[in-house]
Amino acid sequence: MFVTSAYAQSTTTEGAETHDAAAGEVHTETGVAHEGGHGSGVFPPFDTSTFASQLLWLAITFGLFYLLMSKVVMPRIAGILETRGDTIARDLDDAARSKAEADAAIAAYEQELAAAKAKGNAIASTAREAAKAKATADRTAVEVSLNNKISAAEARIADIKTKALADVGAIAEETATAVVEQLIGGKVSKAEIASAVKASAK
Amino acid sequence: MAGDKVDPTHQFMINKIFSIEFGGIDFSFTNASLFMVATVVVAAGFLYFTTSKRSLVPGRMQSVSEISYEFIASMLREGAGSHGMKFFPMVFSLFMFILTANMLGMIPYFFTITSQIIVTFALALFVIGTVLVYGFYKHGLGFLNVFVPSGVPGILLPLVISIEIISFLSRPISLSVRLFANMLAGHITLKVFAGFVASLGTLGALGIGGAVLPLIMTVALTGLEFLVAFLQAYVFAVLTCMYLNDAVHPGGH
Known part of the structure; x- marks a missing residue:
């Protein structure tokens, strides 16, 4: 105060x-x-002489406002909100569908990838098998031919050896004949020489 | 001169703009009528023009309209259930009308129509009248269940019923006086403190120094009054929802 x-x-x-x-x-x-010189002197809100006018104008203005709200504004806002809700729902659906499509595409891709991998593996293993088989075949063929050659060579060796051994007897007989002729100066029969060589070769 | 400036009730004076009279009753178009019209024009115009583009992604102003709409819709749905939604236009109109009237009243030199008891009483009677008419129309005498709370022992019933009737009858009074008294008292307080500023300001250096205190009060009260202006519109709408709940679901409490 x-x-x-x-x-x-x-x-x-x-x-x-x-x-x-x-x-x-x-x-x-x-x-x-x-x-205070303000007309009736009653506290203005309690001045009953103004009530009728206020009630009338309140009824007119509020009634008009109510009509505007219920007929124009509120349906419009409701429409806006509904449209937005629908749009959002539709967009969400679209997004969900796109996601499903993307998932399907990923699944397909992975499937194809797996298939391609399997195919690749199959090709690789086939090639490996083929190469291995070819190598084995080649080796077998080479071995066979080598074996053939070896056996042919062995046969020839044996042949040559037999021939050589046979030749050795003949040479020894000839040599023995020549040696004996030279040493004792006489002739020795072929049969004696051959038996002597045979005896010494044993 | 000074008398006009510091008289805090001068702002509630009703002045005729042009006279209309039917059967000896004064229906003049007054400054109160003018601001009722202004309230309707501002509120309806705002809601109409901000939503006229019907943007899918709302701008700021369209958001305000949509938020008001959804705010009242959720308030009514919580207060009176989905059956109460048929009163949505009524509650929305009441809220927007009172809110706009209160906010317009905050502008200096503007008339505050909600500071007239007859206006708030008429709005309250409109609400209670709707409750009564709809309640009896929809439920017949079953509407009287609203006075009989469930789970009360038989001996206490007469007492409880009389209390319920008294509380029901006092609803239009409390609903109207709450809004009226808040707006009236707030505006008088503002005017008194603002009057101190003006009066002290004419008294030289000391007066100007002293005027700082009521000036701070005036600024603070102005903020408070904006809060009250919104809050009273909100309270009116919430109570309307609660009372309508009685009309929709009598005996539901």
Whole structure:
């Protein structure tokens, strides 16, 4: 109340007119109606003479507002919200469908990848098998031919050896004949030489 | 001169703009009528023009309209259930009308129509009248169940029923006086403190120094009054939903 008293104090210096105004203000602060030169002097919200006019205009304006709201504005906002809800739902559906498609594509891709891998493996193993088989065949063929050659060579060796051994007898007989002729200067029969060679060869 | 400036009730004066009279009753178009029209124009115009583009992705202003709509829709659905949604236009209109009227009243030199008891009382009677008419139309005498809470022992019933009737009868009064008194008291307080600023400001250096305190108060109160302006519209709408719930589901409490 410092402010109020200061105000009242200072207004006394400005004459009676403003002092009255200050008093009027203090009165209204406490809720008491005052005769401030405003017509009827009743606290305005309780002035029943204005009620009829206020009720009429409230009915007109609020009724109009209600009609505008219920017929124009609210259906429009409801429409906007519904459209948006539908759009969002449709977009979500689209997104879900796209996701399903993408998933299917991924699955197909992986399937194809697996198939390709399997095929690759099959080709590789076939090639490996074929190569292995060919190598085996080649080796077998080489071995066979080598064996043939070996056996042919062995046969020839044996042949040569037999021939050589046979030749060795003949040479020995000839040599023995020549040696004996030279040593003793006489002729020795072929049969004696052959038996002697045979005996020494044993 | 000073008397007009610091008179805090002057803002509630109703002045005739042009006179209309039927059968000896004064139906003049007054400044109150003017601001009722202004409220309708501002509220309906805002809601109409911000939604006129019907954007799929709303702009700021369209968002405001949509949020108001969904705010009241969820309030009513929670308060009165899905059967109460038939009163959606009514609750939405009441909320937007009171909110716009309160907010317009915050502009200096503008008239606050919700600071007139007859206006808030008429709106409250509209709500209670709707509750009564719909309740009896829909449920017949079963609507009287609203006065009989379930699970009360037989001996206490007369007492409880009389309490329920009194509380029902006091609803239009409390609904209207709450809004009226909040707007009236807030505006008077603002005017008084603002009046101090103006009066002290004319008193020289000391007065200007002293005027800082009521100025701070005025600024703070202005913020508070904006809150109250919204809150009272909200409270009115919430209570309307609760009362409508009685009409839709009598005996549901």
